[in-house]
Amino acid sequence: MSGMRRFSPATLVIALIAVLVSSAGAGVLRGELTFAGGRARGRNYADAVVWIAQLPDKVETSLIQTRGRWPWSKPKPIVFPMPRLVETGHHYEPRVSVLVAGTPIEVRNEDQVWHGTFSVTPGGTFDLGKRAPGSVDTVRFQQPGRFAMRCDIHPEMSGWVAVTPNHAYARVDEAGQWQLPALPPGEYELHAWHPDRGETHVAVHVPMKGDTLIRLHW
Numbered sequence: 001m002s003g004m005r006r007f008s009p010a011t012l013v014i015a016l017i018a019v020l021v022s023s024a025g026a027g028v029l030r031g032e033l034t035f036a037g038g039r040a041r042g043r044n045y046a047d048a049v050v051w052i053a054q055l056p057d058k059v060e061t062s063l064i065q066t067r068g069r070w071p072w073s074k075p076k077p078i079v080f081p082m083p084r085l086v087e088t089g090h091h092y093e094p095r096v097s098v099l100v101a102g103t104p105i106e107v108r109n110e111d112q113v114w115h116g117t118f119s120v121t122p123g124g125t126f127d128l129g130k131r132a133p134g135s136v137d138t139v140r141f142q143q144p145g146r147f148a149m150r151c152d153i154h155p156e157m158s159g160w161v162a163v164t165p166n167h168a169y170a171r172v173d174e175a176g177q178w179q180l181p182a183l184p185p186g187e188y189e190l191h192a193w194h195p196d197r198g199e200t201h202v203a204v205h206v207p208m209k210g211d212t213l214i215r216l217h218w
Helices: 057-063
Strands: 011-014 026-034 049-052 084-088 091-093 096-100 104-109 117-119 136-140 145-151 158-164 169-171 177-179 186-194 198-206 209-217
Touching: 026 049, 026 186, 026 198, 049 158, 091 158, 096 104, 096 169, 169 177, 198 209
Parallel strands: 026 209, 084 104, 096 158
Antiparallel strands: 011 209, 026 177, 049 169, 049 186, 084 091, 104 136, 117 145, 145 158, 186 198
């Protein structure tokens, strides 16, 4: 949609650092993110998201369950709180929301004015219509993608929903640091996205033990 920008593919510098971790047969991907030319004014590293493109079903299942204290305890599902998108001060908070495909997100109008949030991004189109202060709705994205949102009453409002294919994702913090959940050893495809920088991906290797440090720069 209008307002979206295209960028050239990222330049990726990958450094591998082997250090021991406590969990046997699993490695951890963590990383640092930097932007060419420094930070764009008014835009933070924390708007970026990283995720693994594809996981075996059994790995995804293990990420959404937690086991009991003892080996013979049955797995207990983790209760993930529903992500919340708030309309406030004529902007979206957070600017970038992250959720897994098929899960809902709550859209709450905490402003003193009406809003009309919608998206025309293919694969995630929706229109909540005109909504009064205090209105609460839910939207469910059935497929992965990055979906731009706008308000048909306040055209200056813009936000994004990053929908990942699984639970192997992480938000980047203000310092550009991130870490994914522990994964079984093997080859994976790591994706990174920022609303002002676009999306890129790189093949990564998760070792049997240790951290793999990924430096992303674009």
